[in-house]
Amino acid sequence: MEKYNQLATDIIANVGGKENIISLAHCVTRLRFNLKDEALANDEVLKNMDGVVTVMKAGGQYQVVIGNHVPDVYKVVREQAGISDESDAAAIGKKMSFKDKFFDLITGIMMPSIAILSASGIIKGLNTVLAISGVYTMDSSYYMLINAIGDAMFYFFPVILGYNTARKLKSNPILGIVIGAALCYPTINGVDLGFFGFNVNATYTSSVLPVILIVALAAPLERFFNKVIPDVIKTFMVPMLVMLIAIPLGFIVIGPVANLIGVLIGEVINSIIGFSPIIGGLIVGASWQVLVLFGVHMMMIVPSMMNVMSGTPDTFMAMISVVSFAQTAVVLAIWLKTKNQKLKNIAFPAWISGIFGVTEPAIYGITLPRIKMFVISCIGGAVGGAVAGFFNLKVYTMAGLGIFSLPGFIDTEAGSMTGVVQVCIAIVIAMVISFGLAYAMYKDDAVAEPVAATEKVSVKKEVLMSPIKGSVMPLSQVADDAFAQEVMGKGLAIEPIEGKVYAPCNGTVMTVFPTKHAIGIISDNGCEILIHLGMDTVKLDGKYFESHVVQGEKVTTGDLLVSFDLEAIKKEGYSMETPVIITNTADYLDIIPMNSKNILAGSEMLTLLI
Template sequence: MSHYKELAKNIIENVGGKDNIIALTHCVTRLRFQLADESKANDELLKKMDGVVTVMRSGGQYQVVIGTHVPDVYQVVCELAGISNEKKVVKSTKKMTIMEKFFDIVSGIMLPSIAILSASGIIKGLNTLLELVGLYSAESSFFTLFDSIGDAMFYFFPIIIGYNTAKKVSMNPYLGMTIGAILCHPAINGVDMNFFGYKMNVTYTSSMLPVILIILLAAPLEKFLIERLPKSIKSFTVPLLVLVIAVPIGYTLVGPFANAVGGILGDGINALIVLSPVLAGIIIGAFWQVFVLFGVHIVLMMPSIMNIISGQPDMFMAIVKVVSFAQIAVVLAILLKTKDKKLKEVAIPAFISGIFGVTEPAIYGVTLPRIKMFVISCIGGGVAGGIIGLLDIKVYNMGGMGIFGLPGNIDPAANNFNNLINTIIAIAVSSAVAFVLAFFVFKDDKIEEKIEDNILKEDHIEILNSPLKGNLIPLSDLSDDAFAQEIMGKGIAIEPSEGKLYSPCDGTVMTIFPTKHAIGIISDKGSEILIHLGMDTVRLDGKYFETIVEQGQKVSKGDLLVTFDIEAIVKEGYTLETPVIITNTKDYHEIVPNNDSTTNVGDELLTLMV
């Protein structure tokens, strides 16, 4: 994971530094920061960073979308930022709204468990599949063993959620686990209990809300006791008093209330589906990717996760699991039709990750920048959801995402594959609709070739002149990866044959580096130009360079900016390959470099198309 060190370092720096990080979690593709001051985060630099897909601000979280390798990046970020299992205490300068707090708490509780929940669901689904094909019977020891492996996390879910919730609210996480374990104890589950004449019979195994609400009750009690009990006895008296006070109240009052709330949430979604399963499927399927865009999809899945954990088949989850296939169908259509090599380079990994249900690279890298394609993917999602509703398809186990979610659609009680077959039909039809629409609608962006024919108006282009005399070099041939990989922007490099640097445009000198080896200019037409004289010449600390202009000075095309001693610099062991970079590359439709082998001062060097 050492190759993620530079990426992690840059992410930390551009979210405001490690002291600005209150907490950090991750989901399948995103680093989810809680920052003390979000205004310190540099959105634009992060978005341009190699290895970052985009950034989002949603639900009180600052989300950096990385991709499927996010767990590796997360570990390196934690290491470099000094983030341990103990939550950092940093006072936030931003007051979150009630809704933002809700999203933040639910995400923090759920996200650490999603991957293992999915793995457990896949095991349960595959176990059912192997039993249905006759590899072993439901009465065999193999079935029992693998069913227990898949079912354990669901059955003891209050323990897992107890730990996560306690960590999220800065309570002793082992006390949270203990509360969850108590709720799973067989002596108090599904049996008649009598408290002061009040009879009750509840079950808390395979539940989620009861332990969350009980810990939200226990956390302030723990804090109250820690602040007031003597140090000599608080290590054991605090957990003792928390357990004997919070658990009885939670078991008899909070837990039944939470179960009722959970039932209402599940019933609410089910009522919408029962009212019109087809209409509900179309609406949920069409808008699901919009929820993914804002990073709130995990929260919306919570009632369905509760249903599945408690053993209730769920249609909502069946709908959202097939939407990703419509997205990758659009990407496939674009892949087959485009002639743009760079688009293909982005679309191929996006398509592959989409097969496994991770659609952020496809959304942010391929379809969303081409809004018609994103709309078509949403139409495909709506078709998928409508078919799910029409065929009454449900999910029986959590499963994974994409193709890994299919085993979860096997009905273990039906002794057939009908539900799974119907799911595949929904995927096939919706993917075909999305593919056909995208294939016929998609067109490569056209770049006009004859500028001189006034096909492009003058105010839509800017031509930068060569600031040096010398040989032209593609950026990809440079030894410095930051320039060669166009991380800082597109452009071209020049190996100068004389030691004079001139202005490539009319504009303003915005930056002169103290070491005089680099200069930044913003043109009157808005291009931001960085000219970097040589590779690693910063080490010369200004030796052999002499600036003619000052920062903030207005310059005209052809004005002398810097002089430098080529022979002396080369003698010191440095190359003078000079990148001319457009740092605001994303503001332009295309940047076309001169394709000659040499250039003179004043020759056309770069053509910028808006």
Template sequence: MSKYESLVKHIVQNVGGKDNIISLTHCVTRLRFRLKDENKAKDNIIKNLDGVITVMHSAGQYQIVIGNHVRDVYDEACAKLNLSKDNHHQKEKMTLKEKFIDLLTSIFMPSISILCACGMIKGLNSILQFAGVYTDTSGIYTLINAVGDCIFYFFPVVIGYNSAKKFKLSPYVGMMIGAALCYPTINGVDLVVFGISMNVTYTSTVLPVILTVALAAPMEKWLNKILPDLIKSFFTPMIVLLSSTILGFMVIGPIANYLSNIISSTLSGVYNMSPLLAGVLVGGLWQIMVVFGVHMTLVVLAIMNIAAGTPDPILSLSVFVAFAQSAVVLAVALKTKDKKLKSVCIPAFISGMFGVTEPAIYGITLPRIKMFVISCIGGAVSGGFAGLAGLKYQQMAGMGIFEIPAMFPKTGVQTVMIQAATATVIAFAVSFVLAYVFYKDEAKIELEKINMPVKGDVKPLSEVQDDAFAQGALGEGAAIVPSEGKAYAPFDGTVLSLFPTKHAIGIVSDNGCEVLIHIGIDTVKLEGKYFEAHVEQGDKVSKGQLLVSFDIDKIKEEGYSTDTLIIITNSSDYEEIKTVNSSGILLEATY
């Protein structure tokens, strides 16, 4: 069994099963499902799975936030679901907004990691050159620059491939359209085609190849229908490449470049009107955009600018937000007396410093909304400073501390380094001080009371005829010899798990106490006979609500003990657990 097989199994089961899944993709930290019916997905259960941070409904996608190891979970899910990687097929109707977000995600997300990697290489090259390790005229500088710059120069080829997959065109045809559009001898030179004089450049562009591929896709589909099978395997791509590339080069490309210039000019106009205001807005709202999954729009616009050789003024305003979020988490870790919260803060802080803030947002700050607001304030202040300083994204790079080299220009690196360091300190200091001053541990219930879920005589867990339960391997608790074949909810909570055989049910209280009610010893072998469930997995239940009924006499006739085990499965979260057996209360767990 692979490391994530169990997690994927439970995710698939609780999103409504394989038949409810239309498609699956992923980004840096999230699995992004397209579901036929999102109402079938059981949010509460998925959120409580070990390995899941939280669940989001955004842009027509069912998003499960996993964290840094999302790629491994995605690979396991693809294997289980028999999906090809980066499967984007979908049949359901989407709103215009959802279609737009889906289009951006499908075309750009597969390339984000390699874009970041190449950007980091360029940033490293700049640092080494600035440090005097070598000069910008040396052979090694030129070679490393080529490695880092290659994806930007040949970006139409990459985007051609991704766009072809999205528009259902042969991916290799999409690649060749991109390659033809950035062929060196036709870019930036005077050409006369059909009597029309042209001088255009498509290297390092985005829109021309996307629109050309969008035109080529229906063309290929039509040709494959009308051409004989004997010749269509080579005539179809020949005709598609020839016609779409000429149209792309002469008509679509110039229009697309004009649109790109308008978009870039509009963004620059907003920024130039007030860099300070732009910085405050982008820095302050960035994490909110991340929560709703719409931040990719600004990322894509930045990619378009950078690919065209134009430094992007917008994305640089969000660079320091990760440090603001991390600072809040560090303040909480230092201030809190809650050991469990403290243990969650440390990995979230480390992750945040490297730009992955979802664990911090969903696990720590968003549930404590004041802390989330403080992180947004820190982001706004640092963004405002970045705007005033004129910091701009010169190339794509990594995230967090690895994102800073993205702002290094070819000249004036030292100045930018000082400005970036100042913005980092501002983001960290403002957020840390405010969080440390205003954070207080939430008042929490000191005592969890577990009512008698089954009527009968109570006996110590150590006396049951099952070593695992008797030795407390699954947690502390008690046993009941039932006098009535009914099991009730011991508190207000949620049904966490219901075994198919109905002999065992897991329930978590509203305060986080996880209890397993296990009816009988080895009764799993009855395969559900004599048991009837009155609730389903994921249901909210009230104290005293009937969960499961069972036939005591029939179970005994089959030769099984009906001893019912009441186990607190998260016993380690409590300082003391004791059997009360008084006034209807079976157990008390003290924090």
């Protein structure tokens, strides 16, 4: 791992130094940092660093996308930054919303187990394939031993989750392990137990929620007893009291409620899909990669994991299993068609990675920068998901990712391979559609040819005026990645120095957002312009903003559109970086921003070549 030493050093330096790191975890492709101050991180330096695919911010985490070798980089970064198992996993000194705290908690609990969980699923799937193909029988010693190897992780999952949850909540990890082990104790699972006249019959092996909630109860209990019990006896008295309170209460009350919640979540998802499996599959397939893009997909898959591990076949997991193949088909088409050798060199490894279910290198490195290709992959994923819904495909056992997910479609009870055949059909359809569209529509970025002096070129152009007075900045420096990566179109951003927005052209007001923080205009020449006032200012719900126009109103260059209280908004803690975006960028040969650091309202801002 010495080859990652310099990369780790550079990453640590550009996330603000090791003193800025609160905690670090990793998933399949990303380093997931909790930073004290994300403003100290150098986003652009990291994005352009060799060995880094891109940077994302989601779920209260600063995510550095590395690729398949992230576990090795993670180890080196931990070592260089001095991050130990006892390092704080909570966001000390960092303000996080409830949503971000929840995302961070679930990610921190689940992510450390995902790799071994996938490996165990692959072992179970291969064991089933070997048994069905006649290499050995399901009652043979070989099958039972290999099944025990693959099944142990799932059966004793509460033990692993107990450890992860305790670490995340800064409790004693060994206490978390014991709570998980107690829930798995054979003689109290699936039997009638009477307490105070009530009968409890619960099974906690292969469960997820119960142990998380019980450890969440145990953690504050442990902190309380550590404060009130004398030091001389607290070493053994604290864990004893915590176990005697948390485990019985958890087993009798919290566990059954948690199991019920899990069942209800599964039923809600399955009822939505059951209403129309095809439409459900279409929506799931189309949106899954967007969830992966923002790093919040784990939240959606936890209920499905709970279903499968409890022995309930799951449809949602079947639908998303198809999507990665649509992404890889697009990358394959680009690799075959492009004449750009640098693109070929990164596309082929990304394609290989995608075949095994890891699509982040393909998304961030290949398709997302070419947004049309990313959309095509979502279309292919949508069709594949719809086909999976048509077949009513289900995942019966936890398996791996990509091609390793196929054994999970074997109905082990019926000994049927029908699901594997049907999911292969869905995969092929998704790949054919994605590959065909991508191959037909992909074009390398054009290289401008020099124009001879004697050659006359006739180019139509439209000039837009600045709607705001302030300082100009490129979109790439805007804090919001959707704008910075030009996902919505090209343009520029302005940091206002006064609270007035004027019409940049003659045209029609197409959209006035209810929160008044954004306005859309279409010019008389067909240019579609979005002016987005500030970052996250939608949360102000219109406070400090006043609109002076309505939807459908004709405006002339320089007409007042919106006024706002600049200082009041800044005092609320919001950035007023204002992107001005040409949302129909594809209709123009080029969009040329003015070359100045400061701009007056009404002066030339963008030149559009038609």
